[in-house]
Amino acid sequence: MTRIITCLSGKGGVGKTTLVANLGVALAGMGMDVVVLDANLTTPNLGLHLGIPLSPTTLHDVLKGNAKLIEATYLHDSGLKIIPAGISLKDMKGIDSRELPNILLELLGSTDIVLIDAAAGLGREALAAIEAADELLLITNPELPAVTDALKAAKLAEQVGTKVSGLVVNRITKKPHEMTRSQIAGMLEGIDVLAEIPEDIAVQESIAKRTPVVSHKPRAASSQTIRQLAASLIGEEIKIEKPWHHRLFGFLR
Ligand SMILES: Nc1ncnc2c1ncn2[C@@H]1O[C@H](COP(=O)(O)OP(=O)(O)OP(=O)(O)O)[C@@H](O)[C@H]1O
Ligand SMILES: [Mg+2]
Numbered sequence: 001m002t003r004i005i006t007c008l009s010g011k012g013g014v015g016k017t018t019l020v021a022n023l024g025v026a027l028a029g030m031g032m033d034v035v036v037l038d039a040n041l042t043t044p045n046l047g048l049h050l051g052i053p054l055s056p057t058t059l060h061d062v063l064k065g066n067a068k069l070i071e072a073t074y075l076h077d078s079g080l081k082i083i084p085a086g087i088s089l090k091d092m093k094g095i096d097s098r099e100l101p102n103i104l105l106e107l108l109g110s111t112d113i114v115l116i117d118a119a120a121g122l123g124r125e126a127l128a129a130i131e132a133a134d135e136l137l138l139i140t141n142p143e144l145p146a147v148t149d150a151l152k153a154a155k156l157a158e159q160v161g162t163k164v165s166g167l168v169v170n171r172i173t174k175k176p177h178e179m180t181r182s183q184i185a186g187m188l189e190g191i192d193v194l195a196e197i198p199e200d201i202a203v204q205e206s207i208a209k210r211t212p213v214v215s216h217k218p219r220a221a222s223s224q225t226i227r228q229l230a231a232s233l234i235g236e237e238i239k240i241e242k243p244w245h246h247r248l249f250g251f252l253r
Helices: 014-030 057-061 097-107 124-132 144-160 179-187 200-209 221-233 244-252
Strands: 001-008 034-038 082-085 113-117 137-140 163-172 193-198
Touching: 001 014, 001 124, 014 034, 014 113, 014 137, 014 163, 014 179, 014 200, 014 221, 057 097, 097 221, 113 124, 137 144, 144 163, 144 179, 163 179, 179 193, 200 221
Parallel strands: 001 113, 001 137, 034 082, 034 113, 137 163, 163 193
Antiparallel strands: none
8 A cells, every 4th residue: 555644844944855855765775665756846855855956857747737747757776766846937837736636646556655745834835745645744843933833734734634643853952942852742742753863964964965864874863763763654663773982881881
């Protein structure tokens, strides 16, 4: 059965695209047939994260009825498939994002997991990505404005009738001003915190290299957390390898 999972945040810039690109590569590495789709139709950049900045045929062409979904599907080195969106302003003309759920029907049965990168906000574009999904993965940063917007996103999902599978907290620094896991869980009552991804310079370095951090720096703390999340999404378990200095101090103790 094909699972369609949308990554949604409400607030912009919290890490949706980074998570979708990395989860996609991690799941493909676990033998899953995965498609990642850029439903951020106005400011798409999933292709950039995966080193495919320009594509001759995109989701925009499919939404306009000018191409088939398979023609807008590209194979990444990792085995992951990507459906990018058009990056030029003129691609936006004549687009109706409400067609997205219908277009995705074509993928049902032919793939294990479809990961959708939603647009920021909770407008029409994000709504189409919610409606197209079977389940939602909420993502937030450990600060009040982002958590408030995640809560709003969860309420909208409830109205639409799309299940929220859980919450990912991204860019954790453990500084005193940051919201704690229990404060976040308290605000988003009933939603499980599935992963806490640390603030990690390796993520930014990997974006500059246009390679997801799980392949660029597989041992980085962020990579290990994302791989663990990917495994848990498919009912598997993997252990996080501690950095050498933690292992050394553990041994000395
Ligand atoms: N764990 C992390 N550690 C450090 N930096 C991060 C991390 N996750 C994301 N970032 C930084 O945050 C930026 C924004 O991430 P990303 O583009 O994935 O957010 P987004 O939610 O998709 O944004 P938008 O709402 O605009 O689509 C990245 O370019 C990267 O620099
Ligand atoms: Mg994005």
